[in-house]
Amino acid sequence: MSVVIVGGHERMERIYKDTGKKHGCKVKVFTKMERDFHKRIGNPDYILMFTDVTSHKLVNTALKISKKKNIPNLRLHNSSLQTLEKALEQVKGLNVKLSDVRDLEEAILRYWY
Numbered sequence: 073m074s075v076v077i078v079g080g081h082e083r084m085e086r087i088y089k090d091t092g093k094k095h096g097c098k099v100k101v102f103t104k105m106e107r108d109f110h111k112r113i114g115n116p117d118y119i120l121m122f123t124d125v126t127s128h129k130l131v132n133t134a135l136k137i138s139k140k141k142n143i144p145n146l147r148l149h150n151s152s153l154q155t156l157e158k159a160l161e162q163v164k165g166l167n168v169k170l171s172d173v174r175d176l177e178e179a180i181l182r183y184w185y
């Protein structure tokens with residue numbers, strides 16, 4: 073599962089990536105607005121946004137990309153490690169439920185057709 077983290081503290085960037093790896097996620101971190109942000113963000117499974125230390129422009133751009141590419145997003149009002157861990161657990165749970173639904177749909181289609 074891939075996750076893009078928008079915002080947060082620059083000094084915690086490595087910690088964010090390590091925490092994502094611990095939870096089985098591939099993580100990209102953007103702490104500030106970068107050139108060609110809309111291209112570099114890729115096509116992740118989720119976008120997590122830390123809104124406490126992030127510019128409005130960066131959050132708004134991430135929201136536009138999220139809507140355009142139909143990527144689920146989660147806004148977090150605190151950029152702490154504990155908040156990130158809770159969010160990743162929540163996202164992991166959502167991903168499992170979605171995959172279960174897809175598997176069920178496939179099984180039903182195979183049964184009926």
